[in-house]
Amino acid sequence: MVTVRAPATSANLGSGFDVFGAALSRPADVVTVERADRTTIEVTGVGAQYIPEDPEGNTVGAVVEALDAPAHIHIDKGVRPASGLGSSAASAAGAAVALNRLYDRGYSREELVPIAAEGEAVVSGVAHSDNVAPSLLGGFTISTTDGTNSVDARVPLVVCLPDVAVSTRDARRVVPETASMEDLVETVGNAATLAVGMCRSDPALVGAGMSDPVVTPERARLITGYDAVHDAALEAGATGVTVSGAGPALVAACREGDRQAIAAAMLDAFADADIDARAYQTRIGKGATIIEE
Numbered sequence: 468m469v470t471v472r473a474p475a476t477s478a479n480l481g482s483g484f485d486v487f488g489a490a491l492s493r494p495a496d497v498v499t500v501e502r503a504d505r506t507t508i509e510v511t512g513v514g515a516q517y518i519p520e521d522p523e524g525n526t527v528g529a530v531v532e533a534l535d536a537p538a539h540i541h542i543d544k545g546v547r548p549a550s551g552l553g554s555s556a557a558s559a560a561g562a563a564v565a566l567n568r569l570y571d572r573g574y575s576r577e578e579l580v581p582i583a584a585e586g587e588a589v590v591s592g593v594a595h596s597d598n599v600a601p602s603l604l605g606g607f608t609i610s611t612t613d614g615t616n617s618v619d620a621r622v623p624l625v626v627c628l629p630d631v632a633v634s635t636r637d638a639r640r641v642v643p644e645t646a647s648m649e650d651l652v653e654t655v656g657n658a659a660t661l662a663v664g665m666c667r668s669d670p671a672l673v674g675a676g677m678s679d680p681v682v683t684p685e686r687a688r689l690i691t692g693y694d695a696v697h698d699a700a701l702e703a704g705a706t707g708v709t710v711s712g713a714g715p716a717l718v719a720a721c722r723e724g725d726r727q728a729i730a731a732a733m734l735d736a737f738a739d740a741d742i743d744a745r746a747y748q749t750r751i752g753k754g755a756t757i758i759e760e
């Protein structure tokens with residue numbers, strides 16, 4: 468038996484659509500695997516009722532196939548599904564690390580990225596790696612078709628999750644197919660600024676690089692109260708705010724010591740829009756960890 472804690476993640480970070488990702492110190496899924504002749508999946512925890520236990524529909528099923536590693540798999544969800552916090556990816560990353568160890572497959576964390584990404588194709592139609600990469604490697608990650616680079620950044624974050632669901636599949640439908648040269652130049656500048664900020668663990672630069680004129684404005688429309696919550700976080704001291712992953716969560720970059728005020732301001736703004744929400748005072752953290760074997 469092997470048990471792995473796999474962290475939630477925030478993909479895109481505004482300017483890095485389908486490329487940037489960050490591991491969050493909390494929340495996390497806990498995945499336990501035991502050898503079996505036939506794969507069975509049991510899901511408990513937050514939002515478990517919305518997650519298929521059939522291996523065909525669960526992200527961990529694709530990981531079992533890719534590693535040829537049948538098992539009884541228990542997923543204790545700490546990351547709510549359809550949250551924008553890489554819920555589907557956390558389970559896939561946790562299963563990849565656990566099954567790799569259980570069956571002694573010997574893959575490196577980097578080699579597990581495309582394997583875990585197969586799970587993402589099951590739910591969103593695209594094997595994007597920007598959530599599984601940080602959940603496996605930790606830190607800030609840059610994923611391209613050539614592979615993933617990671618930086619062990621230390622940046623405090625607040626994540627605010629409203630009590631509504633947005634599926635990645637739906638949120639991908641609103642992504643514009645073209646961008647103007649002006650928007651492209653702005654996005655490249657912001658992405659480069661954010662990446663430098665991560666290398667320096669500088670919350671001001673990370674926040675400054677989070678805005679994106681192409682994808683985020685379209686997705687923000689799917690989130691009731693987005694503008695008010697965004698502005699409230701900035702007024703409370705956030706250095707930058709954007710949609711986390713495909714939403715509906717928002718992620719705010721902050722300086723140490725400001726997280727509590729920012730979390731409270733975001734919750735108040737959602738409450739003013741009649742939306743229940745919860746806030747996580749978190750930070751960029753480590754990747755999936757084996758906690759028992």
Ligand SMILES: Nc1ncnc2c1ncn2[C@@H]1O[C@H](COP(=O)(O)OP(=O)(O)OP(=O)(O)O)[C@@H](O)[C@H]1O
Nearest residue numbers: 525526549550551552553554555558590635712713
């Ligand atoms: N192990 C799993 N954990 C969570 N969701 C799963 C899992 N397996 C399948 N799903 C399905 O995936 C969908 C949620 O994935 P989706 O990508 O939409 O959300 P997310 O992972 O929270 O968000 P994001 O990728 O934007 O950060 C739900 O329909 C859920 O039933």
Ligand SMILES: N[C@@H](CCO)C(=O)O
Nearest residue numbers: 478485597635712713
């Ligand atoms: N990059 C993906 C991440 C989903 O979490 C998207 O934004 O659609």
